Amino acid sequence: MLWLHLLVNGLVWGCALGMVAVSFSLVFATTKIFHVAHAAVYGLGGYLAWSALKHGMPEWAALLVGIVACAITGTLIQKLLYERLDRRGATHLVILIASLGLSAVMQNAVAAVYTSNVLQFGLPWAARTTAIGGVLLTTAQMLTVVAGILSYLGAMWFAHRTVLGKRMRAVASNPFLAEITRLQPRQVHIAVMAIASAMVAIPGVLVPLDLGLQPFGGVPILLTATIAMIAGGVGSISGAFLVAVGIAVLQNLSLLVIPGEWSIGITFGIFVIFMLFRPRGLFAG
């Protein structure tokens, strides 16, 4: 039964990773910005929700605070940093470096305010376990799965069924054409950044609910999510989500046959080989 436990653990972790990958994919596909500061936004959501909770807000309101604050942060990042740099003719490399810098500033500011201690939400209901098919899952883990699936479906609906989603895809597909057809790419960029930042706040709160808050906790998650996005096919929401789940499941199941220190290396090695044969990603159009 070890394989079943590992499989379920991988699926749970994959759902969290999938939300980060999908949100990052929305930003990258639309703006072409490698938004490294997304890791810091992820972390910020959790810390703000934690603060709200410690100030006596109910759990749902604390989650909402995290989501709204991240949406505002994302909007400000796009408006005050990326858009300004873009207007001044900065290359993508310069914007990437600016994003890296912003990420470091945000994460260190969080560490300065909240300390680098691993903070806990300390909600007994989140750690309560329920047996499903012989596998014990915490409430936080179950919420992560539900939120992951709903976020994925929501992102698909948004991209394919809403006017803004269609504008986003148009801008992602051909920014120049979008500009001359008055689709206002800059406004679309801001809206996408707000939506993606709100989305990344969800795992930003749910994962620390289970594993604790760390100021630099978003970096390794974003790294894996980035690989999922590229391997899934840039611009493909399904690709980003499914490959993220696949990576997490593979990392967990690989423990059945290899020691843990090889798990990450071998998992990503498989993806490197895979990319050699399908460089545009699994779900590329």
Add this chain to the structure above:
Amino acid sequence: MLRISAFALAMALALPAWAQPIRLGAVLPLTGPAAVVGTQEQRGIQFAVDEVNAKGGIGGHLIEVQFEDNQAKPDQSVLLFNKLVDLVKVPVVFTGYSGPTLAMAPLATRKKTLLVNGGAQADALDKASPYLINTIPVLAGELEVLADYLFGDASKKTAAVLYENNAAGIAGRDDFVASYTKAGGKVLAQEPVQFGDTNYRPALLKLGATNPDVLFVIITSGTPQLADQVRQVDAKYMVAGNTFFSDPELIANPNAEGFTHTQVLINAPDGMAAAFKAKFGTEFDFFPKQYYNATTIVLSCIEHLVKAGKPITGEALRTALLEIKTFKGITTTVFNTNTAATQINMNRLTNKTDTIIKVIPPK
């Protein structure tokens, strides 16, 4: 006139020496995942220095410490060590964490600068440099005590090992496996976790599947999350560790009930702990105590040299330390080699308190 000039010259030579502060260095993780420990270590050093300065310093010299942030990264540590020694000209550099300390050790030998470690315990630190002074015993001695206790007193015949994949974790794993096997126990499996990663479930599930009597854990952070996840996976085994389990958050966690660990002895009077808390707003726990102790040892050596009228160099400090040998600070620390020997206790977490269950005097 000549007499006045000679007097003025003598004063000029003497006075600045009295007025000048003695500057020490410290390379510690002040940001990043290890900062929780690093900042506590910093406070321990500062607390000891402030105490001495409040009494007028040593022989009229105030003590200053220049703190540098290495984020627990070995490469960054080397740069900062060079900066402190070559530019600031410090004779002593305080350090923590095994990886960074091992990276700086060869430089300490080459530059004859005293490197003082009050918290890292990898075995390699013992012989890394004649200029590296470890004021805390290395892991091998501590884990030998743990292995003997688990196999003998606790009758745990099989073990699994969860270790942090860095210098301290790997050294701890190897020491425990060697000592436990020597005691007669059998190690069934071992799994690593990355530093800062608090998702222990995959490793716990895999290790739990081997049905060990005891799980030996050597991780430097995230122990409260470990306790939660051990309970969530419905583990039946005993959980054992070393001094790293003396984390106040772990002790307060009800899921850590029954966790057993070794504890390098370090005591402080109640008044001192209260003064520390009043000054820094945090508990005077294991790491600040260790670094307070390490700093008082260094300051004793400086005082020894100042009284003898000798220059304060890394080489002179090392010689003084090995000459003085026994330091009766907040805990008695004996240097038969460049690594200290102290008492080790066996503790168990019970009802949110860390209770001594056995005392093992130094060998």
